[in-house]
């Protein structure tokens with residue numbers, strides 16, 4: 001069943017909220033807020049597909065709300081329709097320049113509101129799909145490098161700001177060139193999909209994030225972890241890949257397909273950016289390869 005879109009109405013006038021609610025509630029799930037401040041609080045814990053906001057409200061105005069929405073990761077992509085009693089071109093231009101998708105003047109025609117809402121939701125749906133396609137690895141269907149880079153940058157910033165811990169695990173499949181050469185590239189593809197699923201399963205259980213970093217390397221991010229818990233996750237990843245029992249007869253180290261893992265664990269008060277964090281995880285992975293160790297951990 002297709003998901004019913006959720007629309008948030010922000011207006012200090014209860015009558016306007018009721019009229020809009022009556023216009024749209026037959027087709028959508030509606031939530032109402034009587035101020036921009038209340039809307040921001042609501043959006044911190046609820047997902048919405050579209051916002052309809054008045055401009056002139058006590059406290060924060062609709063413009064202030066727009067400005068704030070555009071600076072937050074979880075709200076910048078939500079389309080906003082401004083609905084206002086002002087028919088001044090300046091007000092309309094300002095709203096559109098600030099990123100509103102549309103501007104409707106009051107009194108409004110319910111049919112026009114319905115049609116515009118429907119059109120903006122259709123565009124949002126397509127944008128969401130494009131966003132998803134641009135963030136997912138085509139072969140393994142787990143997040144790709146682009147989403148990994150964004151997620152790591154965001155998490156590094158959050159950890160520095162709120163003094164939280166972060167672990168980055170870099171996972172490499174051992175002797176995959178030899179696997180491809182012996183079993184063929186499409187068997188290699190199948191194997192990558194299986195390994196990705198196994199890693200994803202373990203990571204999700206620990207509320208982490210995993211992505212395909214490049215050809216045969218994966219990366220997982222764990223926040224608020226300890227170095228022990230990061231090592232435990234790495235060890236579970238080894239078990240998960242071992243239990244796939246994928247024969248690798250040309251591997252010099254194991255009869256089955258195996259992985260090596262480098263971990264960097266960052267404790268509070270760190271100032272490393274995402275590139276430095278990545279370099280450290282990579283050097284842990286190189287050490288794992290050099291010394292043929294299953295897991296190498298660098299504490300920072």
Ligand SMILES: Nc1nc2c(ncn2[C@@H]2O[C@H](COP(=O)(O)OP(=O)(O)OP(=O)(O)O)[C@@H](O)[C@H]2O)c(=O)[nH]1
Pocket residue numbers: 139172173174175176177178180184185186187188189192214215216289
């Ligand atoms: N089947 C398949 N192979 C890939 C894909 N992407 C990269 N590869 C192959 O993966 C192999 C990776 O080789 P290397 O980076 O040398 O890694 P390795 O052979 O595992 O060597 P070590 O990392 O030292 O254990 C190369 O042969 C690539 O062609 C893919 O999407 N599918």
